Amino acid sequence: MSLREDRDVTRGELADLEVVRERLAREPGELTPHRVAQALRGSGRPVGDETVLRVHEALRRDVLGAGPLDPLLRVEGVTDVLVNGPERVYLDRGQGLELTSVRFPDEEAVRRLAQRLAASGGRRLDDASPQVDLRLVDGTRFHCVLAPIARPGTLISLRVPRARGFSVEELLAAGALTRESARLVRAIVGARLAFLVSGGTGSGKTTLLAALLGTVDPGERLVLVEDSSELRPAHPHVVALESRPPNIEGAGEVDLRTLVRQALRMRPDRLVVGEVRGAEVVDLLAALNTGHQGGCGTLHANSAADVSARVEALALAGGLGRDAVHSQLGAALDVVLHLDRASDGRRQLREVAMPERSPDGLVSMVTAWRLAPDGAASEFGPAAARLADRLGGGGGFAEPGVSR
Known part of the structure; x- marks a missing residue:
């Protein structure tokens, strides 16, 4: 649809819009078809009711x-x-x-x-x-x-x-999850593992997180902390905190880090940070290390392997030293769910990884499961046995070589 050539405003009527807009600006008042007609006729051009209504609708869309x-x-x-x-x-x-x-x-x-x-x-x-x-x-x-x-x-x-969040079944039908990965993510949530959903911009991180939160036991209390309210989990006990930027005078800001601390005082069964993008990662890691099982959030990262470096960079900016970051990360985080876009534009869960600490104390992400390049089959990774052990066989997931 085009303001230049759509059925709402013809090419000739487009020239009248500025004339009407200027006249209405000089004479403030409610935007009505009658005032639009007066402005059009005041310009010396005879117009019919149909033209008046089309120009009125175009102006209404322009101011509302x-x-x-x-x-x-x-x-x-x-x-x-x-x-x-x-x-x-x-x-x-x-x-x-x-x-x-x-x-x-x-x-x-x-x-x-x-x-x-x-x-x-x-x-x-x-x-x-x-x-x-x-x-x-x-x-x-x-x-x-x-x-x-x-x-x-x-x-x-x-x-x-979205007015209503997607369910895991809907993501399965849309191709974002396979039957195996759907069982796997349900098991991860059911086992109350702490996880991050990683991926690039527009990869579907928030969509997947909301769907997973919808599978949480209805008896649990979810406390969401978001920069911009986007999560819409289908769950009966959700409370949410949203950050606030400074006003025009530069006052009144409430940042995510402050809200994470407030959320910890609200008796959360699951603490959820909609998008970890700054120093709040320090408080999230601390929370996950103090008995808040099943906490989760999303994080921008190009791959699961990049999550450690991304968390390190954010935490360093928040005042946490490198050794402390990796120590907290290795103890707090259980699983990373990484999303990516397929060549046809579909968002898909491509990899499930687990943190592993090396002798030098640094944490890296090791693949437990990944979607094969064909987008249908799946492959096990080195951390598959550890994940199977954490899940206790939940979701039908098992280590390589074990029948599933």
Whole structure:
């Protein structure tokens, strides 16, 4: 759909939008079809009711919600809407990025939409503060960087929350899990092992974590800590804390590290950090080392093997020394579940790994199970026997050479 040539606004009517917008700006008031008609006729151009209604709807979208992006946000299964300047708008509904027909009239229209969305979240977005990351009222995560810092124009990223989280069965049907990996992850959760879900951006970490939390015993209390509220586990006892950025005056910030500490005082059966991205990893490791079994979270990493280095870098920034980081990591973490995108764009659980401490005290991740390159078969790794022992045979998982 395009503001230039879609069925809502014709090419001729597009020129009227700016005229009407300027006139309405000079005379503040509610946006109604009657006022739009007055503004159009005041420009000297005779118009019919159909034209008035189309221009009114275009203006309404431009001043409410996500403007011309609203229809894309309502597409079934959409997870992301991405704006690369006025000419290229993409969406992702699970099969990779798709170029849409949505266009903006010009760079100023993109910038105006971005600034309005930022203002709706109480944030400033201008040349002095050209980037913003926040959650909108409906739960959509909004990120923007203004041009000319961004090319080919202002860049907008909208992450759409799912009203209801996926179940493990739905992920199995979608190909994100195989029958074997579905049994395995259920067993990991049931055994109350501490785990991290790793993967790149958009690999499905939050989706898998929410599905796994839905399998937790209903009698357990889940305390979620998130930078931006995205987890929607189907569980009867969930409480959540969400971080808060500084306001326009630079005050009022509540960071994840503070919230992790608060969560520990809320009697969690499972402490969940939606995304570990900073110094809060220090408090999470400490929590997992003090009897909070089954804790979990997500972490950006290119592979399971990279998780140790990623945790080390974050913890060092949080003031924990290298030896202490690896000591805590080896004692706190039981399993890493690594996700990646297949060549066809599908998100898949590709590897399950376990931490192993070397004689020098450093921790590395060793494969217990991995999905074969064909995406169907599975392969055991060196840590398979250890994982089977931790699970006690749960989920039908066994060490190599043992019938399953």
